[in-house]
Amino acid sequence: MNRAFAFRAIGLAALVALAALPWMADNYVVRVATTMLMYCALALSWNFIGGFTGYPSFATAAFFGLGAYVGGVLQNMGLFLGLAWLAAGLVVVVFAAVTGRAILHLKGHYFAIASLVIADVLREIINGLTSITGGGMGLNLTAPAMGVEAQSRLFYFSMAVVAAVALATTVWLDRSRLGFGLRCIEQNEDAAIRIGVGTARLKTIAFALSSVFVGIVGAIYASWTVYIDPSEAFDILISVKPIVMTLLGGAGSVLGPIYGAFLFLLLEETVWRNFLHVHSGVLGLLVVLLILFMPRGLLGAGSRLRVATWLRPERAAKRRAGS
C-alpha cells in the first residue's frame, strides 16, 4: 500500500464522516463542526491573497461583515435564503475588486493598514445607517421555518459546500497559470513585472477571490446566529484568526489552511474555553509562540520546531550561513 493510496483512503473516510456527521452526532458537535467548516472557508480564502500572493491582507473582517449585513438585510426583505447568500457574495466580490484596485498598489505595512481600516470604515457606516441596519442595536433575522435539527443540518451543509468550493478553487489555482503568476508576485514582484506578469490585474483577482467565499460565509453566519451587530460582524479577530490558522498549517500550500483551521478549532474548544477570563490572552500567546517557533507552519519547508534556535540564535545563524 503506497502513501498516495493511504492518503486518498483517509481523505475519503473523512468525507464520509463529514457527510454522516449531522445524523450521528449531537447538536454541540454539529455546531462545532459547522464552525470548523466556516474557519476552513475563511482560512482558504485568506490563503489566496496572503499565502499565494504574499500580501498581508487584514480585510477578512470587512468582507465577512459586509456579507453578513447584505445577506441579513436581503433575507429580511423576504429574499429566498440561498439567493440572499449568493447576492451577498456578489456584492462583496464587487466591493473587493473596487477597493483592491485602489489599495493593491501599496506595499508592506501600508497595504496591511489600508486593508485593516476598510473594516473600521464599513463598521462606522453600518453603525450610521440605523434605518436599514439597526445601527448599534444590531439586526435581528428570522430563522427559516423548519425544525431545529433541519436548521442545523442546513447550515452545516451550506458551510460545507462553501468550504468545498473554496478548496476546489485552491486546488485549481495551485496548478493554474494564474496561481503561477501569483506565486511569482509573492517571490519578487519587480521580477514578475519584468517577465511580463500583469501584476495589477492578478493581484486584484486574488483579492477578489479572497473575498467572495468570506462574503457568503458571513451571510450564512448571519442567518445561522439570527442576530448580528456591527462590532461583532467587523471584529478584527475575524481578520486575524484565518491568518493564524493559515500560518499554523503553512501559508501558500493547498491543505495547510485546512489543517490549520482544524488545529485552531481544536485548541479553541479544548484549551481556552476553560480560561474565559484570559481567552484573548491565551490566543495571543499561541500567536507569539507560533511566530517565534514555527513561522512556516506544519507544512512549510524546514518547519522543525525552532526551540534550539531560540536558545542559541548565534549558533543557529552560523550553521545556516555555513550550510
Add this chain to the structure above:
Amino acid sequence: MLYLQILINGVLLGGLYSCIAVGFSLVWGVLNIINLLHGSLMILGAYAAFFAHAAWGIHPFLFAPVAGLLLFLVGLALQAGIVNRVMGAPVLITLTLTFGLNLMLDNAMIVAFKADYRKVILDPPLGLLELGNLLVPLDRLYVMALALLLVAGLYAVLRFTSVGRAIVAVRMDRDAAALMGVEVKRIYALTFAAGAFMAGAAGSLMSVIFPISPLTSNAFLGKAFVICVLGGLGSTPGVMIGGILLGVLESFGTLWLGPDFSTTIAFVLLLALLVFRPSGLMGRKGFE
C-alpha cells in the same frame, strides 16, 4: 468665534496626539515594524500614573518621566527578548507577532485593572483661562505644552547625542551603520524602548484629561497610524504637524457631524491618503 474656540480645542488635543505618535513613528521608521502594542503601552503608563497619584499623591505631570522610564524597561525587555528575533521577517510575521503580544498585554490589563473607566481627579482642579470669549482649559494647555516638550526632547536626543545619531544611521542604512561599528540589535532595542518611553510618558499626561481603560488603547493606536500617514514617516516635525492637524480635524468633525463620527473621519482620511499620497503630506525619505 465658535470656530476659533474649536480650533483651540483641536490644537490642545493635537499636542498630546503628537507625543503619542512620535514614538510609534520612530519604531516604524527605524525597525520597520508596526508596533501594535503602542496604544496598550500608553495605557499602561496611564495606569502607572493613576496608581502613583492614588497611592502617594504624585502629580501625573511630575510622574511622566518615571512612567516613561518604567515603560522604557518594558520596551527594552520586549525588544531584546522577543521582537529582535523576527527582525527582517516579512510584514505579516512582525505585524502578527505584535498583535499577539498586544492581545496578551490587553488581556492582562483587563484582568489586573478591570475594564471600567478611571480618571485622575486633580485636587484642586487647574481651572480655566479666559481670553475674552475664548476658554482654554488649563489642564489641557499644560498637557499640550509638556507633550510638545517631550517631543522636542526626543528630537534633541536623535539630533545631538551619539546614540541618537546611531539610531538615525540605522534608519538610513542598516548595513552601512553596522559596517561603521553600530551594534544594530542594541540600537533596535534602544529604539523600541525609546518608543515605549514616549508612550508611557504620554499615557501619564493623558491620565489627567481622558478616562483610562484597557478598552481605549486601540483608539489611540488608530490615531497614531493616521498621524504617521498624515505627517509622513521619519520626520519628527512631520509627526508634530500631523498630530495637531488630526486634533483640529477631529474637533471640527465633532462639531459638524457629531461625536460618533470623529474617528470615522480620521479613518476615511487615512484611506484616502493611502490611496492617493502614501508618502504622507510632507513625507520624505527622512532623517533628522
